[in-house]
Amino acid sequence: MSVPADRRYGPATLPRARGPLSTAVIEALRRPPHDLPTDLGVGLDPADPIVDEDLQLTLFLCYELHYRGWLGVDESWEWQPTLLALRARCERVFEAALRRLVGAPSVPAAGVAAGLAELVAADDGPALAAQLQRRADLAQFREFVAHRSVYHLREADPHSWALPRLGGPAKAALVEIQTDEYGNGRLDRMHAELFRRTLDRLGLDTGYGAHVDVVPAVTLATNNLMSLFGLHRRLRGALLGHLAAFEMTSSLPNRRYGNGLRRLGFDEVATRFYDEHVEADAVHEQIAAHDMCGGLVRLEPALASDVLFGAAAGLAVDRLFAAHLLDSWADGRSSLRTPAPPDLPPTVSLVALPAVAPPSPPALV
Numbered sequence: 001m002s003v004p005a006d007r008r009y010g011p012a013t014l015p016r017a018r019g020p021l022s023t024a025v026i027e028a029l030r031r032p033p034h035d036l037p038t039d040l041g042v043g044l045d046p047a048d049p050i051v052d053e054d055l056q057l058t059l060f061l062c063y064e065l066h067y068r069g070w071l072g073v074d075e076s077w078e079w080q081p082t083l084l085a086l087r088a089r090c091e092r093v094f095e096a097a098l099r100r101l102v103g104a105p106s107v108p109a110a111g112v113a114a115g116l117a118e119l120v121a122a123d124d125g126p127a128l129a130a131q132l133q134r135r136a137d138l139a140q141f142r143e144f145v146a147h148r149s150v151y152h153l154r155e156a157d158p159h160s161w162a163l164p165r166l167g168g169p170a171k172a173a174l175v176e177i178q179t180d181e182y183g184n185g186r187l188d189r190m191h192a193e194l195f196r197r198t199l200d201r202l203g204l205d206t207g208y209g210a211h212v213d214v215v216p217a218v219t220l221a222t223n224n225l226m227s228l229f230g231l232h233r234r235l236r237g238a239l240l241g242h243l244a245a246f247e248m249t250s251s252l253p254n255r256r257y258g259n260g261l262r263r264l265g266f267d268e269v270a271t272r273f274y275d276e277h278v279e280a281d282a283v284h285e286q287i288a289a290h291d292m293c294g295g296l297v298r299l300e301p302a303l304a305s306d307v308l309f310g311a312a313a314g315l316a317v318d319r320l321f322a323a324h325l326l327d328s329w330a331d332g333r334s335s336l337r338t339p340a341p342p343d344l345p346p347t348v349s350l351v352a353l354p355a356v357a358p359p360s361p362p363a364l365v
């Protein structure tokens with residue numbers, strides 16, 4: 001589904017609020033920059049911050065000001081001190097929850113690359129990729145793609161925050177990875193653009209941020225943790241660890257996603273994004289673990305545990321994401337936000353991914 005050119009790359013329209021904090025932020029962003037109430041978010045203590053809709057949307061609203069911004073929102077909000085203070089309150093709660101979730105990973109004597117390999121080998125996440133390969137129906141696959149679109153339409157951007165914060169071998173390795181992610185400077189090969197074609201083939205809105213409204217907190221959390229790591233220099237080790245874990249757990253699942261789309265009758269335009277990652281990430285995982293994270297820790301040994309924290313946090317939140325999808329589908333429910341919360345205008349449907357007919361099965365297998 002094509003979208004007007006001005007919506008393709010952002011900024012996205014402001015999403016709907018999910019609670020008192022996001023309501024206050026959205027109402028503020030609609031007006032010129034001004035001071036927020038000083039007690040906004042003070043004492044914030046949600047039961048489970050990682051799946052708290054109001055907290056995760058508030059963080060996402062704040063972080064997006066550093067990416068493409070929001071349609072109609074004054075760009076000066078990016079550095080508005082009271083909004084930054086609110087963001088910091090939310091971040092403290094979120095980071096504490098991440099650290100509770102994964103503990104403090106210890107660095108093995110063999111080094112940080114070995115530590116990353118151990119974390120990945122121990123990752124016993126639910127088999128989302130196998131489900132998508134073998135059993136998911138078209139509606140479920142479209143849900144999965146809508147969830148992932150929040151990241152893939154700006155693929156690689158959060159990790160680019162690390163570039164000016166690094167020098168030497170780690171920087172060279174990160175540049176090598178990011179160069180591939182950005183299609184070596186060719187628009188039609190940028191991974192975000194390959195993903196846009198997958199969305200299009202599946203009949204989904206290809207606009208930047210088009211699906212933010214329908215994805216739940218856990219999906220926003222998979223994005224917010226990258227922004228948290230990316231926007232804080234002190235967390236640069238965690239950011240690189242996150243990228244390494246991402247690359248080290250990418251190749252096989254992407255093969256399965258591509259096979260799942262082929263099983264559903266989609267062509268190579270739809271599967272290209274996933275097919276591209278099978279080969280590319282088999283290379284990237286070596287660069288990421290040894291050259292990038294290893295290179296960082298050789299220069300800054302104190303960052304080794306941060307690298308493993310970032311990797312463990314990424315894997316853990318992704319497990320929660322996968323469990324949410326599989327549990328929803330096992331219960332016969334959509335994994336997207338549905339039905340529309342009662343406080344929203346009745347004309348607004350959050351359920352809706354537009355209908356699309358499955359493609360005809362391929363003539364030859």
Ligand SMILES: [Fe+2]
Nearest residue numbers: 155181191277
């Ligand atoms: Fe990629």
Ligand SMILES: [Fe+2]
Nearest residue numbers: 247280281284
């Ligand atoms: Fe990659």
